[in-house]
Amino acid sequence: MSAGITKHTEPKADPSSTDEFIKGLWRENPVFVQVVGMCPTLAVSNSAQNALAMGLATAFVLVMSNILVSALRNFIPKEVRIASFILVIATFVTIVDYAIQAISVDLHKNLGAFIALIVVNCIILSRAEAFASKNGIGKSILDAMGMGLGFVFALFCLGAVREILGNGTLFGIAVLPESFEKWIIMILPAGGFFTLAAWLLLFNFFKLKKAKA
Amino acid sequence: MLSKTLHISSSPHINKGISTDTIMRNVVYALLPMVVFAVYAFGTNALFVILASLVACVGTEHLLCVWSGKPSTISDGSAVITGLLLGLTLPPIFPIWMTIIGGILSIALGKFVFGGLGSNPFNPALVGRAFLQAAFPVAITTWYPAFSEGRFTNFSGSVFAFPFSTPIVDGITGATPLSAFKFDKVTADSMDLALGLVSGSIGETSALLIALGGIYLITRKMMNWRIPVSILGTVFVLSGILFLIDPKLYPSPFFMLFSGGLMLGAMFMATDMVGSPITPLGVVIYGVFIGLLVVVIRIWGGLPEGVMYAILLGNALSPQIDNLIRPRIYGTKKTKP
Secondary structure, three states, X not given: OHHHOOOOOOOOOOOOHHHHHHHHHOOOOOOOOOOOOHHHHHHOOXXXXXXXXXXXXXXXXXXXXXXXXXXXXXXXXXXXXXXXXXXXXXXXHHXXXXXXXXXXXHHHHHHOHHHHXXXXXXXXXXXXXHHHOOOOHHHHHHHHHHHHHHHHHHHHHXXXXXXXXXXXXXXXXXXXXXXXXXXXXXXXXXXXXXXXXXXXXXXXXXXXXHHHO | OOOOOOOOOOOOOOOOOOOHHHHHHHHHHHHHXXXXXXXXXXXXXXXXXXXXXXXXXXXXXXXXXXHOOOOOOHHHOHHHHHHHHHHHOOOOOOOHHHHXXXXXXXXXXXXXXXXXXXXXXXXHHHHHHHHHHHHOOOHXXXXXXXXXXXXXXXXXXXXXXXXXXXXXXXXOOOOOHHHHHHHHOXXXXXXXXXXXXXXXXXXXXXXXXXXXXXXXXXXXXXXXXXXXXXXXXXXXXXXXXXXHHOOOOOOOHXXXXXXXXXXXXXHHHOOOOOOOOOOHHHHHHHHHHHHHHXXXXXXXXXXXXXXXXXXXXXXXXXXXXXXXXXXXXXXXXXXXX
């Protein structure tokens, strides 16, 4: 990618570009491994559609803010970097907010305040601070795309389980027979915690198994 | 020279030899009359629910122990009690598949994730029941009348509902005294309530038998009498005051005492040794808090019954109570907490 054009000063033994992309999907998955960005994860994962919309919105903001932060990294004074990052992020969140409102008012209503709260999403700020402000644009895009897709994947995992168990549907289409008894708790806030715990259990189980082997 | 037989240990140095499983066995004895009465009052369906809960709890405990590479702890009897208590708090025609989910979650989520017996902050049976209440609000409030005809020969379609399918309730259902009061303002006769001639969860109806079981444990010093006394006392006094203010609007204190799961909760669930405070004063504060919540939820809350949530909140509060009521160390000055 364009990593060669920008003058960056990483050591030679740097992870490859594909690795920057892959790590966010699985090994450093923002939700299941880093356990950051819990607020939208728990709040809007009550259906697959909400989860996917929220994930994509966050991923978009993440990619765009990583590009801008990375491009401006040599101009932002260290003392005001967090404020500057937030300003950059807030700009893109405003864009996403209006975009979702234009696409579907119902979806906007479902996601509610959590669209505006993307501004303070730990994932975005942590990628800006920990990665984009230290790396070139190319790598930052890959990192943001990996992390963003990892977040979409995690939210979808939660949303799908919660919607199937809590409502018997997936994306609003019935996937279970009519006689299925809905687990109301799964679409309530408590269900978010249970489902997240179950996924974390699964991820840690695989991690431990891999570490042992 | 020190003798080789010198035995060094921390206090207590004198013990009576009562171990966990002795206490647990006695709790099971105290619960048995209620189980027998429940099966007599609600028929074979209730027996199946209790058995399903028992098997699910003990089985989960055993499997989790084996999977985590520890010796199985089912012989200490705590899983049996959790299973019995969960079964006793469910409606008589509760589907078996839901009961099994409740049992698995009681042990796994209520006890095992915290590190097993002695580390669980909440009463495991109530954790399972709280999950079931939130997950299946309709099934858990479908009651079956007590002493109905053919209760020993009639297998309810609801109990044997196919796993994960909606239970189909065949035949009659009956309202509990508490829901009848909450939604229709009809009070039941206190004597019927005390004897258990009414509808309700499997094991909660006979206040008399529950009280007898509790007194048995109290006389054997296996239960802290302050907990049930402070809970029941608070409920009685508070609802008594409300009853004196307006007898038409508020139920009589006897109705409050003998209806719903209050007796069972106060005697067998709030007294969970792990989830309740340690000091005598702390225990009384805990009991008053639970009693207060029961009255508040029942009278002003949206639900007809609030004993379960009251006890769970009490459990959550008990470490804080223990912190607050820390006894003064002998020889030191009184300090602020």
